[in-house]
Amino acid sequence: MNSSFLRISIWVYLAIFFAYLLGPLVIMSLTAFNSSSFPRISPWECLTFQWFTELFHDQRILNGIKNSLIIGAGTVVLSVAMGLAGALMLTQIWPKLRATYYTIIIAPILIPGVVLGISTLVFWDRINRMLGLGADSVLSNGVFLTVIGQSTFIASYCMLVLVARLQRYDTALTEAALDLGATHAQAFRKILLPFMRPAIASAAVLAFLASFENYNTTTFTFGEYPTLTIELAQKVRYGITPAISALAFIIVALTVFFALLNEAKLRRQELVAAARRNAMVQDLGGKIRLPSFFAGNMAAVLLVVFAVATITMVGTAAVYSPDQCIANVKEQKRLEAERRIQELRKQREEQRKQREAQEAEQGGAAQSAPKPSNNSGFGGVFAPGALGGGADAEPEAEEPPKGNGGFGNVFDPNSLSGDQ
Amino acid sequence: MSAGIGVDLESLWIRFGDFVAVRDANVHIEGGDFFSFLGPSGCGKTTILRAVSGFLEPSEGNVLIGGKNMKGIGPNKRPTALIFQNLALFPLMKVWENITFSMEIKGASAAERRRRADELLDMIALPDQGDKLPSELSGGQRQRVAIARALCAEPDVLLLDEPLSALDLKLRQHMRTELREIQQRVGITFIYITHDQGEALTMSDSIAVMRAGVIDQIADGKTIYNDPATAFAASFVGENNVFRGKVKRVMGDEALIATNRSGDLVARISTANRGKLAEGDDAMMFIRPEAFAIAPEGATGDHFVTARVTHEEFEGNAFNIFTEGDGGKEIKVSIPNLGQSFKDHTGQNITLEYDARNAVVVPAGELAAE
Numbered sequence: 001m002n003s004s005f006l007r008i009s010i011w012v013y014l015a016i017f018f019a020y021l022l023g024p025l026v027i028m029s030l031t032a033f034n035s036s037s038f039p040r041i042s043p044w045e046c047l048t049f050q051w052f053t054e055l056f057h058d059q060r061i062l063n064g065i066k067n068s069l070i071i072g073a074g075t076v077v078l079s080v081a082m083g084l085a086g087a088l089m090l091t092q093i094w095p096k097l098r099a100t101y102y103t104i105i106i107a108p109i110l111i112p113g114v115v116l117g118i119s120t121l122v123f124w125d126r127i128n129r130m131l132g133l134g135a136d137s138v139l140s141n142g143v144f145l146t147v148i149g150q151s152t153f154i155a156s157y158c159m160l161v162l163v164a165r166l167q168r169y170d171t172a173l174t175e176a177a178l179d180l181g182a183t184h185a186q187a188f189r190k191i192l193l194p195f196m197r198p199a200i201a202s203a204a205v206l207a208f209l210a211s212f213e214n215y216n217t218t219t220f221t222f223g224e225y226p227t228l229t230i231e232l233a234q235k236v237r238y239g240i241t242p243a244i245s246a247l248a249f250i251i252v253a254l255t256v257f258f259a260l261l262n263e264a265k266l267r268r269q270e271l272v273a274a275a276r277r278n279a280m281v282q283d284l285g286g287k288i289r290l291p292s293f294f295a296g297n298m299a300a301v302l303l304v305v306f307a308v309a310t311i312t313m314v315g316t317a318a319v320y321s322p323d324q325c326i327a328n329v330k331e332q333k334r335l336e337a338e339r340r341i342q343e344l345r346k347q348r349e350e351q352r353k354q355r356e357a358q359e360a361e362q363g364g365a366a367q368s369a370p371k372p373s374n375n376s377g378f379g380g381v382f383a384p385g386a387l388g389g390g391a392d393a394e395p396e397a398e399e400p401p402k403g404n405g406g407f408g409n410v411f412d413p414n415s416l417s418g419d420q
Numbered sequence: 421m422s423a424g425i426g427v428d429l430e431s432l433w434i435r436f437g438d439f440v441a442v443r444d445a446n447v448h449i450e451g452g453d454f455f456s457f458l459g460p461s462g463c464g465k466t467t468i469l470r471a472v473s474g475f476l477e478p479s480e481g482n483v484l485i486g487g488k489n490m491k492g493i494g495p496n497k498r499p500t501a502l503i504f505q506n507l508a509l510f511p512l513m514k515v516w517e518n519i520t521f522s523m524e525i526k527g528a529s530a531a532e533r534r535r536r537a538d539e540l541l542d543m544i545a546l547p548d549q550g551d552k553l554p555s556e557l558s559g560g561q562r563q564r565v566a567i568a569r570a571l572c573a574e575p576d577v578l579l580l581d582e583p584l585s586a587l588d589l590k591l592r593q594h595m596r597t598e599l600r601e602i603q604q605r606v607g608i609t610f611i612y613i614t615h616d617q618g619e620a621l622t623m624s625d626s627i628a629v630m631r632a633g634v635i636d637q638i639a640d641g642k643t644i645y646n647d648p649a650t651a652f653a654a655s656f657v658g659e660n661n662v663f664r665g666k667v668k669r670v671m672g673d674e675a676l677i678a679t680n681r682s683g684d685l686v687a688r689i690s691t692a693n694r695g696k697l698a699e700g701d702d703a704m705m706f707i708r709p710e711a712f713a714i715a716p717e718g719a720t721g722d723h724f725v726t727a728r729v730t731h732e733e734f735e736g737n738a739f740n741i742f743t744e745g746d747g748g749k750e751i752k753v754s755i756p757n758l759g760q761s762f763k764d765h766t767g768q769n770i771t772l773e774y775d776a777r778n779a780v781v782v783p784a785g786e787l788a789a790e
Contacts, residue, residue, distance in 0.1 A: 172508035178495045179473060179502045180522040180573050190524070194512050 025252055032245035035326055039242045046325035049317040051246040058243060064231035067143070068212050071227055074147035075154055075211035076204045082151060083158025083203055084196070087166050090159075106160075108153035117220030120149035142223025149221045154210045158203040165199035253310070260306060263299035271297060424452035424609045425486040425499065425576035427472060432481035434467050441467040443633040445481070449611065449626070454603050456612040456620040459630030460656070460788065465613045466505075469579050472611065473502045485577060501570035502579045506586070507562055509554040515565055516541070516550035522573035540568040543602075560591045567602065577609045584619060596622050617657045621645065629653045631786065637692065649692035651785035654706040661751045662787065663705040667697050675781050676722060677705050681745070686722040687779035702784035707774050709740070709754035715773035723779075725772045727751060729765040743770060 031039035035046040055061060086105050093101055108116065128139040138144055169192065177187035193200075215229040222230055232244060427449040434442040441464045449455045457465040470476040472483055474495035483490045490498060501522075510518050516537035517524070523533045534550075541547050544564035554562055563583060570578055580599075584592045600623045603610045614620050620627050621641040628638045629652070637649035648654035655662060665679035675689050675697060687705045689697055697703060715724055727743035730750060734740075738754045739762050745751040753772060755762070 170506070170508065172504050172506060173510060175475060175495070176502070176504060176508040176510070177521065178475075179500070180525065180569070181496050182521075182525045183496060186525055190521075191510060 029249040048322040051242040055243040064228035068228040072211040078151040079154040079207040082155035086159040087162040113216035117217035142225035145221035161203040260303040426451040428484040453625040456624040458620040464633040499576035501575035507566040656788035709752040711778035712753040715771040
């Protein structure tokens, strides 16, 4: 009984843990498919793919992705090269200096990215001036500065990955290559580099991801080349739309895809190795088996499921039209809005009547009637005209109405009406 | 045998900081010879090999290959190929790519390399194994691939750094014969490093016995075994019984030794020490276990040893008798098993007889650790 309680507790704990970890991602992904103009899943309006369309028509996002890719590629090249050089140096350096050298080379990881960003900017600006170059020189170019700035600490990550592999390298292999007539360059290229290839690949992926998601260093250095994270941050300042959810969904989907792909590949290698060992045994058993790629390879099965789901989704998106649903929702909203307008008008009418009655009672001199729009503390939001115009216009306006303040669409009359 | 390229070490000193790894080594290695450096681990033999192959610059002195001074010439420019102790096969390359690595460096075509690899694979009796990875081969096969890889570079001198030490006994004995055969077939100079005296004796034309950075003796196997120059060489190569004492009298090539325990015994002065031993000098006398015979009881003289038997053992081809010896060491006597009846002597005194020509005297010195 005690143990079953413990078991249940563990499951509950795991459920809570994963809900905490993955819940936000799932919710955000779902909002990408809701036609509501503010990212949310309740109330669910209509299934739509319009946010993806919108995303791919957003020039700033696309430009941000392009800049991120360029900067990511540059950072990968520079960081991996610097990381490899640093790792090699660590194995060559005088043993007494090794600990000190290691500390120095790891330090950038511990320095806040903001500091690295500012210092990169200041340092290269100084160099630029010393060389007497203008503001449009390569040294003050956003891409150059961002690559340099990010690499200052990403190279340290790369070095850590590469050192781990390098420690397993037998220097006798290099000696053997030299002994067989290779030059140092040939020994490096033909022996050490192939040995390091898996670690270099890992370091490159790590460097790319670190570069892609970096914000706090990049924010100082991007100049005229805002990366995706910068663009997103700037967009969020003016209110978010589900198009950002759509982007998040794509990134999550790509991550899951590559994780599954990698896992499937690893599993497959293991299975091949196991099959080689058991080759004799398997030859004897003539059973019907799944294609070898899938047998015992859960990741591969998931990968295929994933691929099928993606194709289905894209296919559905191509033929699916949520127009009818959206029109219905729009109609509902319009009716709702009209109803509220009527209510408001009625209210106003009553208020006016009351006031007129009061004025009549007071019998004062003729006063100008107060403007109805000055009645409320909400500016023009509840003005009948504003409401009417909003209801007539496209409810899911692509451009949120300007001038509504820092709260995005929250105070949009449509969103209010939609809440009911 | 074709006259290959010889190697000379001229007053070679190698120091690491204060530590002297090799002390004044002077060695002439004849071209086409199978030459071994024999010594316990840490005696500096691998250091010499690394100096010959060019991975290490000597502190003093010269390495000459084919009469040419190798000073300042890197390992990739020397006509040597080294077989590493752990073989150092390239783990990511297939066997045939491993073997022909030296050709790849020179830019040979894949077809050409493949052809040469097949030739060499035939030579090392591993046909059709070219497409495997080194990790898929057994220890002995890897060993042979390493040899083929070194030979593919067509070196004038092949250097082998204890290449058999990782193999099991049976394979080791097999590879000894094979190595010797390969060496005679290709006719190049082999320099072989080992701590196993059996390997050195069976394969080598010449052996250098090394102790703590010093070369004690350079000679062929028979000479080293029968006529050791130092106490270390005598005790390191093969089994030997030591008798400590002082020289009592020198009689031409022989000397009478006043031993600490066994009275005055006569022995031959080893060739290298003739004229160097004088009366009163500390000396060590060595007699091999198989050089003893059991003498009739009561026999006395300068070639008889009497001692109490501590235990005996039967080894199949020989009976071994262990008696109390000098300085806590036992004297081992090995009597060949020729089908004769054998009496148990344990606890009794036994008189042993030897021929003075089979006993050798050297100046007292350091013995090999057991």
